[in-house]
Amino acid sequence: MSVEILKNKAISRMGNGMKAVVKAKVLDIIEKAYDEGIYVLITSGYRSETEQNKLFAKGRTTTQLRALGITGIVGEPNAAKVTNAYGTQSNHTKGIAVDYCLTNKAGTAAYWSVNSDWKRVAAIAKSMGFEWGGDWKGFVDNPHLEYTGKITVSPDKTEVGSVIVTNPNKPDTNGDANIKKFQEFLNGYTKKAKVTKLVVDGYPGPKTLNAAIHVFQYFSKVTIDGEFGPKSKAACPVVVPGTTWSKWTRLVQGLLYYHGYNANGFDGIYGKGCVKAVKAFQKANRLTADGEAGPNTFAKFFA
Numbered sequence: 001m002s003v004e005i006l007k008n009k010a011i012s013r014m015g016n017g018m019k020a021v022v023k024a025k026v027l028d029i030i031e032k033a034y035d036e037g038i039y040v041l042i043t044s045g046y047r048s049e050t051e052q053n054k055l056f057a058k059g060r061t062t063t064q065l066r067a068l069g070i071t072g073i074v075g076e077p078n079a080a081k082v083t084n085a086y087g088t089q090s091n092h093t094k095g096i097a098v099d100y101c102l103t104n105k106a107g108t109a110a111y112w113s114v115n116s117d118w119k120r121v122a123a124i125a126k127s128m129g130f131e132w133g134g135d136w137k138g139f140v141d142n143p144h145l146e147y148t149g150k151i152t153v154s155p156d157k158t159e160v161g162s163v164i165v166t167n168p169n170k171p172d173t174n175g176d177a178n179i180k181k182f183q184e185f186l187n188g189y190t191k192k193a194k195v196t197k198l199v200v201d202g203y204p205g206p207k208t209l210n211a212a213i214h215v216f217q218y219f220s221k222v223t224i225d226g227e228f229g230p231k232s233k234a235a236c237p238v239v240v241p242g243t244t245w246s247k248w249t250r251l252v253q254g255l256l257y258y259h260g261y262n263a264n265g266f267d268g269i270y271g272k273g274c275v276k277a278v279k280a281f282q283k284a285n286r287l288t289a290d291g292e293a294g295p296n297t298f299a300k301f302f303a
């Protein structure tokens with residue numbers, strides 16, 4: 001089963017009420033876990049107030065519900081409690097929470113035991129600014145992840161929502177903000193891509209390009225040697241507009257910034273600005289300017 005299937009399931013189960021930033025981050029969690037051989041199944045995301053109240057009714061009587069002002073819903077006192085939140089108390093109604101379980105490689109089962117893989121997913125999510133319900137005191141909610149919107153991406157930076165801000169108490173160095181994001185992105189794969197951690201300084205030097213080649217080879221599942229040779233070229237995908245491979249899109253965006261092209265954001269979304277920048281890069285390198293980043297374009301990125 002491909003990661004795309006898991007991501008598409010997640011998109012449909014999260015529903016339309018999810019905040020876009022959170023939705024994108026959940027898809028990233030699925031991708032990161034998949035790279036480690038962990039298959040994440042999102043079981044729910046956005047819920048309306050009524051849907052949340054129906055869940056809250058499990059394990060409670062109609063009288064108990066009425067006492068809280070919940071009307072029009074029948075209690076299910078014989079069912080097991082699944083939540084302690086009603087109405088808008090649950091962050092599912094705000095579009096910033098999801099529930100997950102694990103599945104097998106074929107995507108045919110649902111596992112609910114909180115094993116090391118389960119906890120690894122929680123750890124990945126926490127590193128991206130989520131709170132895990134398994135950490136809660138009182139009502140422990142192991143399947144639950146909610147975005148709290150704050151994440152420390154480096155000692156002097158905090159990400160709020162999708163914006164990385166410099167902490168005011170630490171002096172900022174110069175350098176390009178997008179190159180810094182690219183360097184932080186590459187640093188996320190140092191172990192797997194067998195490359196030394198970069199200094200996040202925002203300067204596009206040879207070490208950054210070398211790290212990018214290593215990460216490219218890790219993504220492409222070819223021997224990691226830091227040389228963009230025939231095997232790397234043969235394994236190179238074509239990253240196209242609208243692709244849902246956010247890590248590949250980020251690699252393209254980072255390489256565009258590296259070469260001085262404005263990719264219009266380092267967000268993993270292959271939008272119009274990214275297409276325009278790829279076309280400009282292709283034109284300058286005498287390639288067919290189709291806006292799709294394939295083997296010939298990557299060859300020039302790494303030349």
Ligand SMILES: [Zn+2]
Pocket residue numbers: 092097098099141143144145
């Ligand atoms: Zn939940």
